[in-house]
Amino acid sequence: MNQTVLLKLVADGHGNVATRLSASAGISRQAASARVSAAVRAGLLVRQGVGRGVRYALAETHRFEQHFERAGLSEDRVWRSLCAPVVADLPSNVRDIWQYGLTEMINNAVDHSGAAVVRVGIVRNALFTQAWVADDGEGIFLKIAKALDLYDPRESMLELAKGKLTTDPANHSGDGIFFSSKVFDLFDIRSGALHFMHDEGLDDVLIERPKDAPGTLVLMRLSNQSTRTTKEIFNKFAAPDEFTFAKTIVPVRLAQHEGEKLVARSQAKRLTMRFERFKSVMLDFDGVEEIGQAFADEVFRVFQNAHPETRLEPVNMSPAVKDMVSRAKSLVL
Numbered sequence: 001m002n003q004t005v006l007l008k009l010v011a012d013g014h015g016n017v018a019t020r021l022s023a024s025a026g027i028s029r030q031a032a033s034a035r036v037s038a039a040v041r042a043g044l045l046v047r048q049g050v051g052r053g054v055r056y057a058l059a060e061t062h063r064f065e066q067h068f069e070r071a072g073l074s075e076d077r078v079w080r081s082l083c084a085p086v087v088a089d090l091p092s093n094v095r096d097i098w099q100y101g102l103t104e105m106i107n108n109a110v111d112h113s114g115a116a117v118v119r120v121g122i123v124r125n126a127l128f129t130q131a132w133v134a135d136d137g138e139g140i141f142l143k144i145a146k147a148l149d150l151y152d153p154r155e156s157m158l159e160l161a162k163g164k165l166t167t168d169p170a171n172h173s174g175d176g177i178f179f180s181s182k183v184f185d186l187f188d189i190r191s192g193a194l195h196f197m198h199d200e201g202l203d204d205v206l207i208e209r210p211k212d213a214p215g216t217l218v219l220m221r222l223s224n225q226s227t228r229t230t231k232e233i234f235n236k237f238a239a240p241d242e243f244t245f246a247k248t249i250v251p252v253r254l255a256q257h258e259g260e261k262l263v264a265r266s267q268a269k270r271l272t273m274r275f276e277r278f279k280s281v282m283l284d285f286d287g288v289e290e291i292g293q294a295f296a297d298e299v300f301r302v303f304q305n306a307h308p309e310t311r312l313e314p315v316n317m318s319p320a321v322k323d324m325v326s327r328a329k330s331l332v333l
């Protein structure tokens, strides 16, 4: 039995570790305790508390954190000096993902936040590495809402999820967040009271930050043994035989504000905004129970007729959604 079983068990919960190990590995309680002690001695786990209250956590094997003045900061230098050494012995695909994600997010803070200071941190344990980039600037959701004249900063999340969103088209293309959010195991942006792709798995104590802090915080996590590659993620969203960003997947539920139904043409127009920049848009209806006739008509007939070169592909439809979509599609010219 290798140590991964034990380490994963600790990542899932900090208490009753020896008991849980003995059950899941089919070994005696004594043998399980011995393994736990060996992992502590090896510096992979830390023990907290005593007796029945004893708990274990994955030990941090590396931690770096630093503040930088934003003005004049170059992302590749931060990567090389602070972050690259932490992941230097990991597989090359994992190092490439960290280099991509960290340089993209640091570049975002430098180019878009207007903040005075940028903080970058990275921590590693035996299973995974986590990193964050935080600034005290304008705040990503507010910035996007202002630039796109959105009514509610929550609508910024829908726009970010679509991809190809940039508020500075002369210097940027809107790739960074879209691809970073897909290449990591966990990816979370916090700004104001909003979370983009929040995942409970991300460690809330990783960085202390009041809930209403100004600016933007991006958190990323990746398994140290991940087999994912940046290339496979780029290819997934490229047209066949092309290397350009041509396809996207849009979670339709992001167009639905709490307690609302998707019925209006104006909601549909917000959903389809910028779809014409893609050759193919997969509409993921997960979490959407039903849609109204005018909404469906606007997306699947009006938009489709106006932009026949963009293929719309609805997936995860409930029977009610499917009915509405079929009806609208049957009227397409």
Ligand SMILES: Nc1ncnc2c1ncn2[C@@H]1O[C@H](COP(=O)(O)OP(=O)(O)OP(=O)(O)O)[C@@H](O)[C@H]1O
Pocket: 104, 108, 109, 112, 113, 114, 135, 137, 138, 139, 140, 141, 143, 144, 165, 166, 167, 168, 171, 172, 173, 174, 175, 176, 177, 178, 216
């Ligand atoms: N730290 C930040 N503070 C404020 N706004 C941000 C921040 N990071 C990103 N943004 C906003 O989010 C948009 C999307 O970011 P993203 O990295 O996806 O694209 P981009 O930086 O514009 O283009 P690219 O990454 O391809 O160079 C940016 O154009 C900017 O408006």
Ligand SMILES: [Mg+2]
Pocket: 104, 107, 108, 172, 175, 176, 177
């Ligand atoms: Mg960017």
